Amino acid sequence: RHLGLETANHYQKQGYEILKKSTDERIKQIPKSLAYVSADLFHDYLHDMKIIQRFALLNRKAMMNEIVKGMKLKVADSFSTIHNYIDTENMILRKGAVSAQKGERFLIPINMRDGSLVCVGKGNPEWNYSAPHGAGRLMSRTQAKSELTLSQYKKTMEGIYTTCVNKDTLDECPLAYKPVEEIIKNITDTAEVTDLIKPIYNFKAAE
Structure with a gap:
């Protein structure tokens, strides 16, 4: 969960730095909390986010496996x-x-x-x-x-x-x-x- 937040903050900070360099004064006034990413930065964010989503899925499966093993259960069906x-x-x-x-x-x-x-x-x-x-x-x-x-x-x-x-x-x-x-x-x-x-x-x- 925190890894996702850290990644989002990283890209939002980069997005904010790019917006500050804009020649459009309206864009330069956008606060950091509303900063967005576009072009390559947007695609880089999606790429990294998909990796984190995969990590989170494997983490949930690892926790499930520990519980199943500890309670000596058999998984009949599962979904995420x-x-x-x-x-x-x-x-x-x-x-x-x-x-x-x-x-x-x-x-x-x-x-x-x-x-x-x-x-x-x-x-x-x-x-x-x-x-x-x-x-x-x-x-x-x-x-x-x-x-x-x-x-x-x-x-x-x-x-x-x-x-x-x-x-x-x-x-x-x-x-x-x-x-x-x-x-x-x-x-x-x-x-x-x-x-x-x-x-x-x-x-x-x-x-």
Whole structure:
């Protein structure tokens, strides 16, 4: 995750330096936070980003393999879902979204208690061939920590083994997220929900 940020910052800095050399005063006034890349720099960025996406995929597989080996499980089926990335094949930037091409399988994580939706994409161009990458928040992290109580948090997580229900992860309480029923109802145009994976164990790292 941090590697992607470092790479993006590297290219944005180079893009900003190029913009500052422009003879167009309007372009020279573009702030660094809005600096963009073009021409060779753009293609170099996409090239490096694809390498990082591949690295991230292998990293997820390595973690999965360690868990599978440790629990002496056998993998019956697997697929990968990524979000906040550029789909270089279709040139779609997905921020807060995942690919939902026709027939494509993907996950939509809901929360610590309700698990994740297993979906199949419908390839809807009106949705940019995409679906939400998660349930979405009802409360910001700050709001959740100020308005929700630890007792509420513990109660919502009853029946799921976890050692991570504490004040440091209160912002991840299921009550801070939109209900799963609302997500299912609102994604019918872009995805078919085929299953709901319910957690039996949940680990959530604090900040």
